[in-house]
Amino acid sequence: MIKLFVIAVFCLLLSVTPVKIENPDIIKIGIFSRYNIDEFNFSALEGSYYVIDNNNGEIIKDIKQFENVLVKQTDNQIKIVLNNDTITTNEGITFSGQSFKNTFLINPINGNIGFRIYDDDLSANPGFQGMTVINSVPFENYIAGVVQSESGFGRHPEYYNLQATISRTYAIKNLNRHIHEDFHLCDEVHCQAYYGKSLYPAIIFATEYTRGDVIIDKNNQPINTVFHANCGGTTVNSEHVWINASTYLKSVKDTFCIDMPGSKWEKTISEELLRQYLQHNLGVKFNDSIANSIFNLTQTQRKFFLDPYEKIHLGRFRTDFDLRSTYFDMIPQGDSILLKGRGYGHGVGLCQEGAMRMAEKGISRDSIIRFYYKDAKLETSDNY
Numbered sequence: 001m002i003k004l005f006v007i008a009v010f011c012l013l014l015s016v017t018p019v020k021i022e023n024p025d026i027i028k029i030g031i032f033s034r035y036n037i038d039e040f041n042f043s044a045l046e047g048s049y050y051v052i053d054n055n056n057g058e059i060i061k062d063i064k065q066f067e068n069v070l071v072k073q074t075d076n077q078i079k080i081v082l083n084n085d086t087i088t089t090n091e092g093i094t095f096s097g098q099s100f101k102n103t104f105l106i107n108p109i110n111g112n113i114g115f116r117i118y119d120d121d122l123s124a125n126p127g128f129q130g131m132t133v134i135n136s137v138p139f140e141n142y143i144a145g146v147v148q149s150e151s152g153f154g155r156h157p158e159y160y161n162l163q164a165t166i167s168r169t170y171a172i173k174n175l176n177r178h179i180h181e182d183f184h185l186c187d188e189v190h191c192q193a194y195y196g197k198s199l200y201p202a203i204i205f206a207t208e209y210t211r212g213d214v215i216i217d218k219n220n221q222p223i224n225t226v227f228h229a230n231c232g233g234t235t236v237n238s239e240h241v242w243i244n245a246s247t248y249l250k251s252v253k254d255t256f257c258i259d260m261p262g263s264k265w266e267k268t269i270s271e272e273l274l275r276q277y278l279q280h281n282l283g284v285k286f287n288d289s290i291a292n293s294i295f296n297l298t299q300t301q302r303k304f305f306l307d308p309y310e311k312i313h314l315g316r317f318r319t320d321f322d323l324r325s326t327y328f329d330m331i332p333q334g335d336s337i338l339l340k341g342r343g344y345g346h347g348v349g350l351c352q353e354g355a356m357r358m359a360e361k362g363i364s365r366d367s368i369i370r371f372y373y374k375d376a377k378l379e380t381s382d383n384y
């Protein structure tokens, strides 16, 4: 009897256990991650900073507002130069904000990258190909920066609510992606674009309004909210682009994105170049009949291979020829092949331009989520 009672209480507890979504207070982002930076200027725009030696935690400099510091890597050391005074460390340094609000500007010297502005702390550690530069920032400030980098200005407020929700969920789901590099996520599309703090009130408002909201699956776990710019009219099952199938990353027909800016593209490839590519990569004897079939490829429905033998995946062809999408028809034109394409990006998950159009039509964030992520649902923070 007692045993039954214990089981009954356990079942009851299970049924009412609230969703618990863990997200860090502070997130570490590898910034300028696709560049090899060995020299940059740091300026404190708001607040003041300590420069800390990462080796022993000692304060080695005090940086006042608007002071400018040069940081450079030579061999395996980091040098900082302030007012003609040079300090050298072996393990790297951290600029640690000391005021209520701390904002800095970072301007890489090499390359034509341009400056960026971030909140809070910055560390620079020596590496084999330039420094590893990491911004440590409150999680929700990072989300606002991502929303700005990923969706730009002038969108509908509900779209910003949506983008903040999917970017937050994506960050939580992929938090350990770069853990061996001593940061959580990088700042490029490999993770999510993050090119600095958001300065746009509508984005800051949407991030705050949706604070803590995530998208969960049937088991109450955050989903992998992958997204792309424009699906061209049909999204793709995840297993057709990557290896893993997913219950919620399933193909849907999308009429919302078809007149948006990323919906169409064209590219011309010389027939000679394409023949050479096919002879090299097809792995079967190349003849005019195969050439004719490939050079007249049509996709009324999405296909996944370039050739009838299924040797060359369209994803690989897209990478090799730097195409906007795998969703295209081929039309021979003289000694060239015209590719008439639809969409922009891998096509899995949420189509941003379709979602933008839906938000403009008054469709809610919740409905847009259910449209693109099968059987997933919005979990607002007051539910857990």
Ligand SMILES: [Zn+2]
Binding pocket: 177, 178, 185, 186, 187, 188, 190, 191, 192
């Ligand atoms: Zn990454």
Ligand SMILES: [Zn+2]
Binding pocket: 230, 231, 232, 233, 234, 254, 256, 257, 258, 351, 353, 354
């Ligand atoms: Zn679409």
